[in-house]
Every structure is written in C-alpha cells, then in structure tokens.
Amino acid sequence: MYFIVMDLEWNNAYSKKLKGFINEVIEIGAVKLDESLQVVDTFSMFVKAQLGKKLHSRVKELTNITNEDIRSGLPFSQTMSEFRRWSAGEDNIILTWGDSDIRVLIENFKYFNGITVVPFLSNYADLQKYCQAFLNISSAQQIGLLNAAEMLGISGAEYSLHRAIDDSILSVQIFKAIYNPQMLASYTRHCDDSFYRRLSFRPHLITNMNDPLVDKSKMACVCDGCGKYMERISEWNTVNQSFRALFYCRECKRKIRFTVRFKEYFDRVDVKFSSVPVADKKDTENANLS
Ligand SMILES: [Zn+2]
Structure with a gap:
C-alpha cells in the first residue's frame, strides 16, 4: 500500500466543442510514500495542451511553465496512462490539497476520454480538509498550502510553488507533520458511485x-x-x-x-x-x- 500525494496545474482554455471554457490539465506531479512515510518515487510530467495552446499570463507568472513546456508533453490520455501505471494499486490512497484537482481530473477525463470516473482513483483523501481539521480551522475557510505549511512550522521557501511536483513535495511535508492513521482513515473515501455523486453535488x-x-x-x-x-x-x-x-x-x-x-x-x-x-x-x- 502506498500514499500518492498528487498535484495538478491547469490552464483555463476555450473549447469549441463545449462552446465554453474548461480547465485543461497541463502538468501532473506526485510523490509516492510507503506505509512508513518514506519517499519511494516521484512523478512529474507536462501534458501537451490540445485546447489552450497559449498559457494565460497569470498561469505563466504563477507557475513559470512556458508555452514550450506544454507543447513538449504527451497528450492528456497518454500522460494519464503513464500515471495510472505508476500509481496503480487497489489499496493506494491518493491525496491532494483540496478536491479541486479531482474535480478538474473528472472534467478532463470526461472531455478527452469520454469517461465519468478517474481510472487510477481507488481511495481518496482531501489533505486540505484533513489538515484544517487538525489545525482546528473551520471548513468555511480555505487555507492555502503555504499558509498551512507555515502554521505547522514548515518552511515553503525552498519550493518553487505552483509547479506540480514542488507543491506535491510541500504537501508531503504537511502530510508527515499531521499524520495519524485513525484520523486519516476518517478522511479517506472509497471512490465509488456515491463519491462521484457527492463531488458533483453543489450545496445550495x-x-x-x-x-x-x-x-x-x-x-x-x-x-x-x-x-x-x-x-x-x-x-x-x-x-x-x-x-x-x-x-x-x-x-x-x-x-x-x-x-x-x-x-x-x-x-x-x-x-x-x-x-x-x-x-x-x-x-x-x-x-x-x-
Ligand atoms: Zn416571552
């Protein structure tokens, strides 16, 4: 069993097919940890953009990802096949900071692969939600990765934030600092139908x-x-x-x-x-x- 701490970067791009905008995944990074929280491997790939051939200036500034980078990668479906091979394991738990990465993945799999599930997702935990519970911060508020790191006495300065692999590494530091098997279990969801229904439900x-x-x-x-x-x-x-x-x-x-x-x-x-x-x-x- 492995923990996979994952992060995505995306670019808001116009789709003629949808006649609307979609958050197109442009980079995926992840760290694989064993049960004693030792890093066993990392994963980092650019995704070749198929919709937004040019990055928004905001994304470019925030991430330092270049237009050349998103031309250099493999298309979404191939990148995700690679990631699936790398992350495979029924018992594995995937963690992300907030569930928006998962929502974006669902959107991209639907658009590019025509499927409504994320094939490599068996078990999922929202690290942000878990961390905020650990720090006693109301879920009405959403704290950023860097803020959370600082609150836990972790320096984020050495990571070039908003690159998928760096954000994953910083998330790992946070995960290690707050790790408690019982508490994690209560934040881990099996990714069945109700998991997807819950994610697509909008509170109102x-x-x-x-x-x-x-x-x-x-x-x-x-x-x-x-x-x-x-x-x-x-x-x-x-x-x-x-x-x-x-x-x-x-x-x-x-x-x-x-x-x-x-x-x-x-x-x-x-x-x-x-x-x-x-x-x-x-x-x-x-x-x-x-
Ligand atoms: Zn009275």
Missing part, C-alpha cells in the same frame, strides 16, 4: 418553502425572554433565499423578525436562524401590511 439554499426538505418544525420561534413559543403574526416571506416572518410573545409583549435559512448538502440539511427585535409601532404596521 432551499428557496421553495414547500420543498420536502424544509422541516416546518424548525420554523417555530422560541422567546428569548420566557422560553415559550412565540405566535407568528405575519405571513412567511422569502427574502435573500431565507424565510422570514414576524413573531410576537404575549407574555413579554415583544416582537421579533425571525429568519430561517435551509441549506442542502449532499447528505444533510443545515438550518440557520436569526432574530432581530422590532420596534413596536413600526412592527405592528409591518405585520398588518404583510
């Missing part, structure tokens, strides 16, 4: 109040003052993709504007509330209006 706010995922019991409002349920005194309105209504407490004679928001994720619905006290007079008017 639910704007239709009649959606079965809208749990109406969550739309009740408890008074801060007395702890009793408040009485709803207006219709529900949809405001900024949230549901909003006025509530009144008879005990405390207070009115609040209550907002509840439902966000759908692949395997859960996240509910958030907020309430704002409303001045009495204006509030009564609002209630009458709505």
